[in-house]
Amino acid sequence: MKYNDTLQFKFKNIKRARGSLDISFSKKGISRMYYKNPLRSFSNDDGIENIPTAVIVNTSGGIVSGDKHKVCINIDKNSKALIFSQAAEKIYKSLNNDYAEINNDIFVGENSWIEWLPQETIVFENSRLKRNLNIYLSKNSESLAGEIVVLGRLAKGEFVNNVYLKDAISIYKNGKIQWVDIALLKEGVNNARSSSTRLDGANSFFTIVLSSEKVKKYKKAVVDLTTSFIKKIKISVTLVNENLVIKGLSEDPLLLRKIFSKIWCFIRLELKKLTPVMPKLWWI
Numbered sequence: 001m002k003y004n005d006t007l008q009f010k011f012k013n014i015k016r017a018r019g020s021l022d023i024s025f026s027k028k029g030i031s032r033m034y035y036k037n038p039l040r041s042f043s044n045d046d047g048i049e050n051i052p053t054a055v056i057v058n059t060s061g062g063i064v065s066g067d068k069h070k071v072c073i074n075i076d077k078n079s080k081a082l083i084f085s086q087a088a089e090k091i092y093k094s095l096n097n098d099y100a101e102i103n104n105d106i107f108v109g110e111n112s113w114i115e116w117l118p119q120e121t122i123v124f125e126n127s128r129l130k131r132n133l134n135i136y137l138s139k140n141s142e143s144l145a146g147e148i149v150v151l152g153r154l155a156k157g158e159f160v161n162n163v164y165l166k167d168a169i170s171i172y173k174n175g176k177i178q179w180v181d182i183a184l185l186k187e188g189v190n191n192a193r194s195s196s197t198r199l200d201g202a203n204s205f206f207t208i209v210l211s212s213e214k215v216k217k218y219k220k221a222v223v224d225l226t227t228s229f230i231k232k233i234k235i236s237v238t239l240v241n242e243n244l245v246i247k248g249l250s251e252d253p254l255l256l257r258k259i260f261s262k263i264w265c266f267i268r269l270e271l272k273k274l275t276p277v278m279p280k281l282w283w284i
Contacts, residue, residue, distance in 0.1 A: 016066035023054050024074040025081040030054060032074075039069060044084075044281065050274055051115070053082040055281060058089065065094030065128055068101045073116075077109035077138070080272075084117035084279055088150075091127040091165075099164070102131040108141040113272060117264070119282060120148035120204070120257065121167075128164040135211065136172045142212040144267055145169065148260060150204045150253045151189060159203065161189045171211050171243055179243040181207060200234060202249035204256045210244040210267055218271060219244055225266055229259050 019039035024032035029052035030043055038060035044053040056071065063069070075081050083106075091100060108114050116133070123129065135143050147167065152160040167183040183205070185192060192198040199205070210218070219239055226235050226246060233256060234249040246263060250256035265276035 017060055017063070017069070019058070019060075019067070019069040021056060021069075021071045022074075023072075023083070024076070025052055025054075025079050026076045027079050028052075031076070039071070044279060051080050051082045051113075053084070053279065055084060055086050055279075056118075057086045062090035062092050063100045063102070063129070064092045065096055065098040065100055069103070071102075071104045073104075073106040073114070075106070075108045075112045075114050075141075078111045079109065080113040082115040082117065082279070084115075084282055085119045086281055087284075088119045089121045091121060091123050091129045093124050093126040094128045097128065099128045099130050102129070104131075104133045106133075106135045106143070106145075108135065108137050108143060110138045111140045112138070113141070114143045114145075115268065116143065116145040117279075117282065118147060120150050120253065122150045122153060123160055123163050123165055125152065125158070125160045126162050127160075130166045131168065133169045134172070135170070137174070137178075137211060139174065140213065142210075142214075142271070143171070144208070144210050144264070144271075145171075146206060146208040146260065146264065148204065148206040148253075148257060149183070151185075151193075152203065154203055154253060162187050163189055169207065169209065171209065173211070173242065178211070178241045179209065179245070181209075181245070183207070200249060201251055202234065203251050204249075204253040206246075206248045206256060206260050208246040208260065208263055208267075210246075210271070211242060212244075212271065213242055214271070215239065215242050215244045218267070221270055222246065222263070222267065225263065229262075233259055235259075 022034040268274040269276040
């Protein structure tokens, strides 16, 4: 038996992670929290006092093929919340061609606001991931959601080519679908990287989507802001129904992350008059 075959045989007998996390927010803050290892969560107090905040932690340090994680967030009516991750999520090599799965569901009550702010997802060579983010908005509720993906540990000179990534974001309003976006990379990342209509040389990309009944009011201000970044990264702004979608591409993940944060802070200040800062843990 070959070495790799032996690894795959042993890997099949290893129990895979089944993490789950359930958090509810009321006007006063976190009202309920349940978690199952390796996922955990705790409230965050780093000086941002005008919005209740929870931090998501993956105690295993990463995700491998066969792992399945599920996160459910509930926001009561007339409430607000910020959810972010403690560290970058690392998607490791698959030894048996199985997929890792992450499902995140967010339910937002009437007249409420949610910020979904994970740190970047780092995709390793030969990794396989299916991820879904579903946001269910109610009357007069709003959300600001983002994802950052980095293709390999670029600081160590590691660039990926053979990966499977299906990353979907869906926004619902009053039970009806408003916007769906699916980023799909299926092996041959070098081909996508060399295509001017896909990655166009980029090693990292982000999506930010602002969902609000007032979104048209803020489109021009966001477009003006993003225009100032055109010489630094490739960036676009699109309005779909009540969703303002911002996408960015860059060869430099750190630069992309900094611009992501500037856009995020601008939106939360302009729309909700919240402090224009990122959580301190988000920068560590």
